[in-house]
Amino acid sequence: MEEAVNEKDAHHMDRKLLIDSLQNEDMEKFRDEFLDLHPYDQASFFKELDEETRERIYHYLSPEEMATLFENLEMGDDNYQDVLAEMTPNYAAEMISKMYVDDAVDVLNELEKDQVVSYLTIMDEEAAQEIKELLHYEEYTAGSIMTTDFISISANQTVRSAMYILKNEAPKAETIYYIYVLDDEKRLAGVISLRDLIVNDDDTMISEITNDRIVSVSVGDDQEEVARKIKDYNFLALPVVDFQNHLLGIITVDDVMDVMAEEASDDYSKLAAVSDMDTIDRSPLSAAKKRLPWLIILLYLGMGTASLAARFEATLEKAAILGAFITLIAGMAGNTGTQALAVVVRGIATGDLEKESRLKLILREAGTGLITGTICGILVTITIFIWKGNIFLGILVGISIFCTLIIATLAGAIIPLAMHKFKIDPAVASGPFITTINDIISILIYFSIANLFMNFLPK
Amino acid sequence: MEEAVNEKDAHHMDRKLLIDSLQNEDMEKFRDEFLDLHPYDQASFFKELDEETRERIYHYLSPEEMATLFENLEMGDDNYQDVLAEMTPNYAAEMISKMYVDDAVDVLNELEKDQVVSYLTIMDEEAAQEIKELLHYEEYTAGSIMTTDFISISANQTVRSAMYILKNEAPKAETIYYIYVLDDEKRLAGVISLRDLIVNDDDTMISEITNDRIVSVSVGDDQEEVARKIKDYNFLALPVVDFQNHLLGIITVDDVMDVMAEEASDDYSKLAAVSDMDTIDRSPLSAAKKRLPWLIILLYLGMGTASLAARFEATLEKAAILGAFITLIAGMAGNTGTQALAVVVRGIATGDLEKESRLKLILREAGTGLITGTICGILVTITIFIWKGNIFLGILVGISIFCTLIIATLAGAIIPLAMHKFKIDPAVASGPFITTINDIISILIYFSIANLFMNFLPK
Incomplete structure (x- = not known):
């Protein structure tokens, strides 16, 4: 039993030994241990070192050995540039030439144009040629992720x-x-x-x-x-x-798994209106920078909603109780719109949409909105009647919920479908975006119906 | 050039030929064409047939050939049961015994307990034993997706x-x-x-x-x-x-790709509060059934918010203009909460969270909320001052946005972290759920501050 490999402990031991050998400048010991590791573990170890220690590693490893590590290095967009800048240009160029050509292209795509040119110039000509052939494929296409190293x-x-x-x-x-x-x-x-x-x-x-x-x-x-x-x-x-x-x-398949993880993360982040690059290891300032553009757009859209609602100030003055249900109605519009959005965006992502016609999908969502609207409308009418003792208030909110759910469900489906038709990534129509549009729709519906009911509401 | 394989056309030809051979009861021709297809294409073809035609296929294919098709059949949860019921019990049991054991277990896991027992009883004993060993592993664990067919x-x-x-x-x-x-x-x-x-x-x-x-x-x-x-x-x-x-x-790796797709789809659906099984090929009634539980929960949570807002009816009566900004403030609370939620849920999903401490993440989100709150608060104060000409109204909404963004960002981070700590899947804390909680928080903040400003607001 003492032979059982506890992987975590094994990793900790490696790490200490490696750091010790680096500090003692014991190149042989370091190489012995380090080259025995899986390249992914090499990369994980490398990523957490400071610049000075990393520079020692460039002296200890050949460009070819470094290439294997680099193929497994996952980094933010600007970071490849920083790491490459730590190496001598010749070392960097030779390392890139030894990488699998698709991974080399991934790295080069993150760099400035003139840097790419300079590396390709000092590189072995055959490797440079192979890389150049792949460099011109558009991002996110099959060409951009393929390799020419096949048999x-x-x-x-x-x-x-x-x-x-x-x-x-x-x-x-x-x-x-x-x-x-x-x-x-x-x-x-x-x-x-x-x-x-x-x-x-x-x-x-x-x-x-x-x-x-x-x-x-x-x-x-x-x-x-x-x-x-x-x-x-x-x-x-x-x-x-x-x-x-x-x-x-x-x-x-390994490159495809990276694509899958990337696309899933991308769709998810967009639904929540976060730039994909906001990960939990960022500083607050950097996180705020990623989120603020969306928040500010949504803030001004929200002010649009507010100015719309302000036009109904007279209605609110006559029956202040109406104000209590604004969030309920806008909230339900947002919820149902987000549901429809998610189903459609997923349908597009999984390719199921191709098999269905757009019209059929829109009719389906209309039907779904009709059913959910009817049930939620009836529930809300009864509940408010019991709670407030005024059947007209109940009917007003109930009808508003009914109309809102139908229209908001349709908006949640039609907007991404239209974007897809015009070749815009429908995931960009994020949840908060749809929600804000549905806020506006729902407020219009609510106050329009409220004005009809005005004489029957409690003052 | 005319030799270039246009894949879509190739598939269409197959389909027509196959359907013709089935209708003409030409078993030999059918087998010739069909067994030449990739199992995934066999499964796609099979899935779209009616029951009668499928039953003909069971006569044309051996249980072993059917097993290969079945390994590639992706179906909703109840459907395996229906398809198996079309076969004779012996045919079904033999087919299951010929499948890769992990795929066989996947299918059996969708069936009723007594059906599983009956198939295992009539099955070849060795195969049954192998399946039984895998059947008792808990869902979503490594054991539940592994196979014992290794070398x-x-x-x-x-x-x-x-x-x-x-x-x-x-x-x-x-x-x-x-x-x-x-x-x-x-x-x-x-x-x-x-x-x-x-x-x-x-x-x-x-x-x-x-x-x-x-x-x-x-x-x-x-x-x-x-x-x-x-x-x-x-x-x-x-x-x-x-x-x-x-x-x-x-x-x-192929089973792992299915897991990745499933988990990504699951997280995405939960963020939008849709049951994962709602796909675009469902009927409106079935779609409504999947969405209504969430909508009804959110409806009553929304009524809670409404009853809270109703307690501020007197405040609204005094200054109806306040009603106009409710959706703006609640909306911003929802947006920022969803952003924080998404970042934390993704951090958990990608494993990055393990490397960060919870406290550090919470502090980071507090810092992020402080920055976004300050900027949005100032923007909104200035905009409302210019628009409405009342600096107090501007300051009131500005301070509300400031406080709301900080608290809602924190709530969006702390709630999924707490769920993760207590071993609840944090993705369950879906976007709409966090949004509703943040609605309540934001309304409390808004009206509390409004009461302080009451004397300075336009009537």
């Missing part, structure tokens, strides 16, 4: 020769578990898994065991589409082709 | 013999890309990738190339923790061990 063969080979190619290319390739089969014109003709190679005899022809029902993505496809396909089909990688079906690159 | 070897073997074992076990194993190395007492001693086997000579001893820095999870660990590790370390699978480090099973 391809032609169909007229045997399993034996395929295994030979595999062994040779294994050290450089991002995955060796899928091998792509190309025709004479370098077009994607099929895919074969290492599993297929293993279970078949050495003399089997590749063409016999190739799977030619290939699922691929186009280089300009959205990265969410890529993630969906890999997830649905349980692939470890997906080929990326141009419009003539030439194989340009592959996207591996 | 393990002992360390004192050569690459050659390992490859031999691999070839034999490949058809049944979920992944052949990682092989787990066990010691004499069946404890996890290391892991070796197929990549390592391929690049090393046949006579190399396994012990020489085993990686003994294993990252594993405990069987009771949360599935989110599993997803985080696979994502961070870029693994294709992760071993699951008991407290004595015995290897119990593995979790593969």
Whole structure:
């Protein structure tokens, strides 16, 4: 039992040993321990060091070793630049050239244009060329997350020769578990898994065991589409082709998981009107900076609502009790609108929307609003009647809730649908935004109905 | 160019051909086409058929072929039961026994207890035993999503013999890309990738190339923790061990992607107060059923707010203009609370919170609220002064916004933190819920301050 690996303790031990060896300038001991770690753990350790200690690490590790660490380094947008600035330009350029090309492109995309150019200039020419080819793909497309480090063969080979190619290319390739089969014109003709190679005899022809029902993505496809396909089909990688079906690159499952986490976090943050980069390790000033733009927009939208409500000051003067129900009605409008918004945004994100027609969805939301509006309207009428003893007040608030829920539900569905139609990311129509619009709608409805009921309300 | 595979068209052709062959009862043609499809496409096709046509498919496919389809079938909770009821009990039981054991468990977990027992009874005993072992793990733990279909070897073997074992076990194993190395007492001693086997000579001893820095999870660990590790370390699978480090099973990356999608969708839906199962393909009645529980809770919470506001009726009577700003102040409280909530819930979901202390986070949110409150408070004071020409009204609303933003930001952070501490999923503290609490707080603050300013307000 004392052999059982308690992972947390193991990590703590590493950390102390590593820091000690760095402080004692014991390079050999440091390398022994450090290079034995998983690159993700190397990166986690590295990230928490101060600049001086990090500079020692650049002396202890080769650019190639540093490249492996860097591939696993997750950092805020500006930070890559700072870390690279700590290295000599030559060291940095060589490190970038040794990284998997898709990871190298991710890092370079965070830098200033002239910095990118300068690194590419001093870099090994072949690596620079490979990176340049990927650098020009638009962000969030399949092209921007693919790698060109894949293994391809032609169909007229045997399993034996395929295994030979595999062994040779294994050290450089991002995955060796899928091998792509190309025709004479370098077009994607099929895919074969290492599993297929293993279970078949050495003399089997590749063409016999190739799977030619290939699922691929186009280089300009959205990265969410890529993630969906890999997830649905349980692939470890997906080929990326141009419009003539030439194989340009592959996207591996690990990169897709990062995309999924990023997109989920993005949608979530937008629903709450927070910039995605606001994470819990930021300073209050930095957090406030991320939130204030939204808050100030919403503040002035809210003032718009207030100025609308102010126009009903005379109504409020006649029956102050009406003021008590403003938050209830506006709140319910916000709630139901956010629900509809979330369902539609998720429908778009999961791709379900493509299968449904927009009109059908809008009718469905109208129906849903009708049902929830009727039930909530009746409940509120009865409750207020019992509580305040005035059936007219109950009916007024009940009808307002009924109308509000229908219209607010529809607004919550139609606004993101319209944005999607016009190619705007519907998640931008965040919860608070929809809520504020629904505030305005609900106040208009409420006071308009209130004016009709004026003579029946308690003074 | 005419050879370029347009995937959508390809799918459409399949569909028509398949439906024709089913209608003509041409079993051979159907099997030819259908078994050539990727299981995910088989499942998508199957899902859209009516019951009668599906029953024909059960006659055309063996339980084993049906098992592959079923592993890729994504369905709502009650639907598995309906589909299984269409099959004969023997066919269904045999199909379940042929599925990957983790997928079989997923399906059985959706059924009634007595149905599970009856399927397990008529099933092949070995398969039933394997399923039973996994059935008792709690939902959302590593144990509940792991599979026992993994490949393990002992360390004192050569690459050659390992490859031999691999070839034999490949058809049944979920992944052949990682092989787990066990010691004499069946404890996890290391892991070796197929990549390592391929690049090393046949006579190399396994012990020489085993990686003994294993990252594993405990069987009771949360599935989110599993997803985080696979994502961070870029693994294709992760071993699951008991407290004595015995290897119990593995979790593969494809299952983890489903977990990630599920959890993201879950958090998102909760922030908007929608039950996760409300998707856009539901009927209005079914959608309303999913949303009404939340709406009714929020309705009565809103009535609580209203009854609180009603206590300030006298204040409103004296200065009806106050009513105009209720939605502004309550709205801003809701917005800032939702922002803080989202940041904290995401911090918990990504695991960042573990690295930060709760107190530090609360202090940070207090600081953030102070900054946003000051800026928004000043803006609103100036704007209202210019608009209404009454500096006291401006100061009243400004101070209310200032206090509200600080307290609402704190509430948005403290409530999910407290829930997390008491092991309640903080995502349950949905946006609308926090918003309603903040409505109440903001109204109390607003009217309390208003009473102090009463003599200076316009009548």
